[in-house]
Amino acid sequence: MPEKKIRVLIAKPGLDGHDRGAKIIARALRDAGMEVVYTGLRQTPEMIASAAVQEDVDVIGLSILSGAHNTICPQLMKLLHDKGMNDVTVLVGGIIPEADIPALKQSGIAEIFLPGTSTQDIVDFIHKRVALS
Amino acid sequence: MSMSERYKGTTQAAPPAETSSVDRAPSAKEQDWEKNTLRPALEKKPERQPEFTTISGYPIRRLYTKADLPNWDPDRDLGFPGKPPYTRGIHSTMHRSQLWTMRQFAGFGTAEDTNQRFRYLLAQGQTGLSTAFDLPTLMGYDSDHALSEGEVGKCGVAISSLADMEVLFDKIPLANVTTSMTINSPAAIIWAMYLAVAEKQGADWKKLSGTLQNDILKEYIAQKEYIYPPEPSMRLVIDTFEFGVKNTPKFNPISISGYHIREAGSTAIQELAFTLRDGMEYVEWGMRRGLDVDQFVPQLSFFFNAHNDFFEEIAKYRAARRIWHKAMVKRYKSTNPRSWALRFHTQTAGCSLTAQQPYNNVVRTAIQALAAVLGGTQSLHTNSLDEAWALPTEFAATIALRTQQIIAHETGVTSTVDPLGGSYFVETLTNEIERGAWEYIERIDAMGGMVAAIERSYPQREIAEASYRYQVAVDKKEKIIVGVNDFASEEKPLEVLQIDETVARRQAERLRKLRADRSQAEVARRLNSLRAAAQGKDNLMPFIYDAVKSYATLGEICDALRDVFGTYEEVAIT
Secondary structure, three states, X not given: OOOOOOXXXXXXXXXXXXXXXXXXXXXXXXHOOOEEEEOOOOEOHHHHHHHHHHXXXXXXXXXXXXXXXXXXXXXXXXXXXXXXXXXXXXXXXXXXXXXXXXXXXXXXXXXXXXXXOOHHHHHHHHHHHHXXX | OOHHHHHOOOOOOOOOOOOOOOOOOOOHHXXXXXXXXXXXXXXXXXXXXXXXXXXXXOEOOOOOOHHHOOOOOHHHHHOOOOOOOOOOOOOOXXXXXXXOEEOOEEOOOOHHHHHHHHHHHHHOOOOOEEEEEOHHHHOOOOOOOHHHOOOOOOOOEOOOOHHHHHHHXXXXXXXXXXXXEEOOOOHHHHHHHHHHHHHHOOOOHHHOOEEEOOOOHHHHHHHXXXXXXXXXXXXXHHHHHHHHHHHXXXXXXXXXXXXXXXXXXXXXXXXXXXXXXXXXXXXXXXXXXOOOHHHHHHHEEEEEEEOOOHHHHHHHHHHHHHHHHHXXXXXXXXXXXXXXXXXXXXEEOHHHOOOOOOOHHHHHHHHHHHHHHHOOOOEEEOOOOOOOOOOOOHHHHHHHHXXXXXXXXXXXXXXXXXXXXXXXXXXXXXXXXXXXXXXXXXXXXXXXXXXXXXXXXXXXXXXXXXXXXXXXXXXXXXXXXXXXXEOOOOOOOOOOOOOOOOHHHHHHHHHHXXXXXXXXXXXXXXXXXXXXXXXXXXXXXXXXXXXXXXXXXXXXXXXXXHXXXXXXXXXXXX
C-alpha cells in the first residue's frame, strides 16, 4: 500500500497580500511529495481552522509578514484546540522579530522560519515532525 | 526559434529573450584574440562557472564588443539627453543641474508618530515626503474594524479620516513639500483628504506637487491590495486623472509601479514589460474617457525597483525610456514631448535584504541606489538595513538617507550624463531588455490588454514561475546570497522598532470621538450622494471630496463604494 501523503494547509492570514513566500512554499512542499492546499489571501483564524478540519491536514503553514503575528497566532491556536485539533503541526514563516519567538512557541507554534530559510530545511522539518507524531 | 514560437500552446513559458537575438560577426582581430589568447587561457584555467547569468537568469557573455551591436545606430538608439528616444535621460544636464529627490518612505503608528518622523527626515536634509499607510488603510477599513485587529499602525500609519490626515501633515507646508502617498485601492479618498488639508493650509491646488501611487493594475498582478473588481477600480483611477488635469496640473495622479512586480519575484524584463503595459492600459482607458493624451499623460509617472544585478538594472531604466517614447509616438500618436519622457521614482529592492548579518544590507542598498542614479532616476528611496526584521528605526533610516547623500556628493557619478552610454555591454543589454519587454507587451496586446491578461492570471503566473525558478537556484546555491546560503556566521540580534501596542486603542478612541462630534445627517447625505453617483457615470472625485470634508471615515466611504461596485476575489494560483 502506498504511504499516506502528508497533508499541508498553506494559509495567508491577515490583510497583507504579499504572497510570494506562501506560493513558493506551497510549490516546494508539493514538489517534495506532500498534498498541499493553499487558502488564498486574507483568511481569518476561523477560516483557517475550519479549512484545517475540513481538509484533515497534518500541518498548517502560516505566512505572516505584516507584524500581526502576535494577534493571529494565539487566536488560531485556541480555535484549533477548541476543535480538538491538538495534533496538527503549526508553522509560521515570514518577518517575525526574534523577541516575539519565545511567546509564539509557548502558544504552540512548532517552528518559526525566518527569511532566508531554504525550502529543503522546511521539507526536512515537516518530515521529521510528522514521522514523530 | 522566435519567442512567439517558443510560447505556442503553453502558459508556463520561460521569459522572453533568453538568448541573444544578435548574429555576431566578430572582427578578424576578435577572432584572433579568441584563438590565440582566450583559448589557451581557458585551457590553462577554466572559468568559475559553466554559465554566467543575471539575477533574472539572463545569460551574460564573456565579453561584449562591437560585434554585439551590428545594427546599432548611436544617433537613433542613443540620441542625446533630453531628446528622443531618451536613452541617456530625460533632461539635457541630468544630475548636474538637479539631483534626484531623496524621498524616504515613512509611516508607522498614529498620525502623530509619523508626523514626527516626517519632520525629523526633513530636518536631516530629505527633500520630499513619502507616506506609508498601514494595511487597514490600504484595504479601506477603519482602525476599529474587526479585520484591522493586530494590523493598526504596523506596516505604516493608520489614517481613518480627514482628522487623522490633518495631524499627519501638521506644520508641514504642503505648498512647498512634494508629497508622495503609497495608496492604491482607496487612493481617490486619501487624495481627497490630502487636498482638503492643503485647502485648509491655504495652499493653491494648482501649485501642489507630489505623487499618488494609485496603480491598481499592479495590485491584481503582484501586491494584491485590491478592493473592487478591475472595471470600477479603473474608473476611479481615470476619475483622478480627469480631476487632476483640471485642478492639480503639477500633481502626478499615478505612479505606475514595477516595484511590487519585482518584489513578487519577477525578472527584470517582466518588471519592465508588465509595468509599461500597465501604463499603456491607463493611457488607453484615459483616451476612451475622452481625455486628450497630451493633456493627461505628462502627469503619469513610473516607479521601478533597483535590484542587485547592477548592469541589468541600469539597462532596464534606459530601455524603459526608449519603450515609452516609442509607445507614445507610434501607438498613441502623441505630439507633446512631455508625454514622451518617462519620469520615474526608484526604490532599492526590499526582497534583496537579508535578516542574517543585516549590516550587509547597507552595502547592497548602496550598490542598488548607484544603479538607479546611473540609470537616471528622478527620485529615490533607499531601504534601511533592518527592514527584513521590521519597520526601520530612526538610526537605520538615517544611514539609508546618508547613503544617497554620499552617492550624490562624494562619488562623482553625478558629474556627467549617462556615464555608461556607449558601453558595448550596457548598450547590448539595453537592446535585449527592450526586445524582451516588447515581446511580452505584444503578447498581452494579443490577449486583449492588461485587464484581460490579469483576468486569466497571465502576469501572475509568469511571476510565480520566475520567483520559483530563482528560489530553486538559491536552494541549489547556483545563486549565492552572502550570509544566507554561503558565508554564514554567528551574530547578535538587532535592535528593531517596536510598534506601540496602544496605537489601535488610541485610534479607536479617536474614531469614537470623531463619530460623536460630526454631523451624522451631513455624513449620511454625502455618502448617499456618492452611492448614487457611483451608480451613474459622473466623475466621483467631487463626491468623494465632499464626503471626506464631512468627516465620513475611510471605511464608510469605501463601504459606500463596496455597496455599488462589489468586491474582488482572485483565483489563487500556486
